[in-house]
Amino acid sequence: MSTASNPFAGQRVVVMGGSSGIGESAAAAFAADGAEVVITGRSRERLDSAVERIGGRTTGQQVDATDPAALAAFFAELGGVDHLVVAVSGAAGSGPFAGLDLADLAAGFDAKFWAQVRVLQAALPHLREDGSVTLITAASARAAIPGTAGLAAINGALEAMVPPLAVELAPLRVNAVSPGVIDTPWWDRVPSEQRSALFDGLAATTPVGRVGRPEDVARAIHMLAANTFVTGVVLDCTGGANLPTGR
Numbered sequence: 001m002s003t004a005s006n007p008f009a010g011q012r013v014v015v016m017g018g019s020s021g022i023g024e025s026a027a028a029a030f031a032a033d034g035a036e037v038v039i040t041g042r043s044r045e046r047l048d049s050a051v052e053r054i055g056g057r058t059t060g061q062q063v064d065a066t067d068p069a070a071l072a073a074f075f076a077e078l079g080g081v082d083h084l085v086v087a088v089s090g091a092a093g094s095g096p097f098a099g100l101d102l103a104d105l106a107a108g109f110d111a112k113f114w115a116q117v118r119v120l121q122a123a124l125p126h127l128r129e130d131g132s133v134t135l136i137t138a139a140s141a142r143a144a145i146p147g148t149a150g151l152a153a154i155n156g157a158l159e160a161m162v163p164p165l166a167v168e169l170a171p172l173r174v175n176a177v178s179p180g181v182i183d184t185p186w187w188d189r190v191p192s193e194q195r196s197a198l199f200d201g202l203a204a205t206t207p208v209g210r211v212g213r214p215e216d217v218a219r220a221i222h223m224l225a226a227n228t229f230v231t232g233v234v235l236d237c238t239g240g241a242n243l244p245t246g247r
Ligand SMILES: NC(=O)c1ccc[n+]([C@@H]2O[C@H](COP(=O)([O-])OP(=O)(O)OC[C@H]3O[C@@H](n4cnc5c(N)ncnc54)[C@H](OP(=O)(O)O)[C@@H]3O)[C@@H](O)[C@H]2O)c1
Pocket: 016, 017, 018, 019, 020, 021, 022, 023, 040, 041, 042, 043, 044, 046, 063, 064, 065, 066, 086, 087, 088, 089, 090, 111, 112, 115, 136, 137, 138, 139, 178, 179, 180, 181, 182, 183, 184, 185, 186, 187
């Protein structure tokens, strides 16, 4: 039973892409509040380490979010879900538009847009009628940063779906968190010296004076799942980096 200190007790939260970064931190926040948490990812090793770090009533299931049959089997076997968080990522599809490889852009859509859409559709029959869904998009959806038109398209397409889905699927609540730059393993692909310089530069131009941490986004996700009067919202979690400065 849920109590003030354990608001998610008796509830099952599924975090797709919960073995690292933002998803893992969100899973930890729900587990700390008494939820039974199921995290998913492709790598068994990453899942096992994350389950150990998160603790509580957490289990890890290997599911590739781009595989419709695997998703259907996963949700059918799991049964009822109270809250769904979709944090699967992809990195393809960025770069200057003139030379953008459209196969790479399509791969980016597969890894993020289609993966999140497939997860939501597969989960729907198993979601509690008045439960919640939180998608993780990206601030690139509404920024104007050269080289990010592809990422803007992928994340913007997801963000555009949030308001109509919130109405169509009600009383299920549908929201998204749109993070700015967050220091997670997603950035491991950038050499560490280059990454530090990038983060320092971004911190200097961000109102809160730093880049984000996974816990920052986890708190936003937790709030959207917990607050039963919020739906159809895309919540920016950027430290103010996306605010128009008039420059
Ligand atoms: N970090 C940032 O600066 C930032 C900024 C804006 C938006 N975001 C968004 O935030 C979300 C989480 O990113 P993150 O930074 O936390 O990344 P991350 O640390 O790389 O974590 C990604 C998670 O998704 C899983 N995953 C990836 N592809 C998957 C697939 N096909 N099927 C199942 N699981 C999959 C990964 O596990 P496996 O690899 O083992 O499958 C991992 O658990 C992403 O949607 C990302 O685009 C991040």
